[in-house]
Amino acid sequence: MTDTQGIDSGAPARPRERPMLDIRRIYAEPAAVELPRGRQILERWPDAEVIEVASHWRIPELHGDETNVKRWVRIKTEALVLGIKKSLTARPNGRSADFIAPSLSNGCAMACAYCYVPRRKGYSNPVTTFVNIEQITGYLARHVQRQGMKLEPNQCDPDAWVYDIGENGDSSVDAAISDNVRDIVELFRDLPTAKASFATKFVNRDLLDWDPQGGTRVRFSLMPERIAKITDIRTSPISERIAAIDDFVAAGYEVHVNFSPVIVVDGWxxxxxxxxxxxxxxxxxAAKAQLKAEIIFLTHNEQLHEVNMGWHPKAEDLLWRPELQEAKRSQNGAWNVRYKSSTKRRYLDDLLRVIDEETPYVQVRYAF
Incomplete structure (x- = not known):
């Protein structure tokens, strides 16, 4: 992956050519290196230093050390963690998906300035890949079977139970690390009552060869290009994401878009x-005939704001707007900031009007 964001775009200055992944250190739980998927990943980066860790959650040199702020992107590029997903549950959701599937990963090699995932692990959050994929796919197959047929349509899907497989990472990036995502796509290809779903900001054209047969929904996240250049660090350009939509539809994916996050600035x-x-x-x-959308307005966090001030303060000019925002406790108990409820409804109505004027074929499934 080529980093194109630089000083002119407001993003931190970095070398123009930097791969998305240049793995030099692999932190691994002992059980992870014994499993086939763990060994596959180790063989992929044979020159990487392998460091044994007791838990993927507790790695002092990666997590919770504020001195890592200046090395935020470098750690994401060079470090990879292998772990075992111990809690296998499909949590009810009812918004974007019917269920949130057990995570295939946690963390991301990209560095979007508004991402909520780093809040849980501290000052850096490279990809943790869960290598007990057979347990995860087995659990999902049994869970889908227990649901039976979907008898009533909802905003997630009229016919199929939808499972979000990428809540804590980006599945397109994960697919460049291991076969985990491909295994899930192939699983849902053979489950007629359910489909997998994930949002992505990275165009990985390897996925075009997987023959999903409609069993996976890819949601390309979109926003104005100028804002993306400042906030969507190390991602595929918006133009590239749009250009991929037709190809993914032709390859057998259901393709939706996420208008996310909506960031209110002058002239937004x-x-x-x-x-x-x-x-x-x-x-x-063909893409227009099946295109649906989700709208998600920015949610930010004071702790993440402070982290960003240490490596990318330009983004905070857009994200941290106390005059427009109010504090609100999230579902997991954390205090976040969101646009004031007294004005957010007006923002949403204005955006819906513009969507109807410019792309009237886009059905908005969900807005938050």
């Missing part, structure tokens, strides 16, 4: 209108 609505025109011009009739 005009920028969204321009992005929607870019989307409309960039996809064909």
């Amino acid at each position: 609505l005009d920028e969204w209108r321009e992005m929607l025109r870019q989307l409309d011009a960039g996809i064909g009739p």
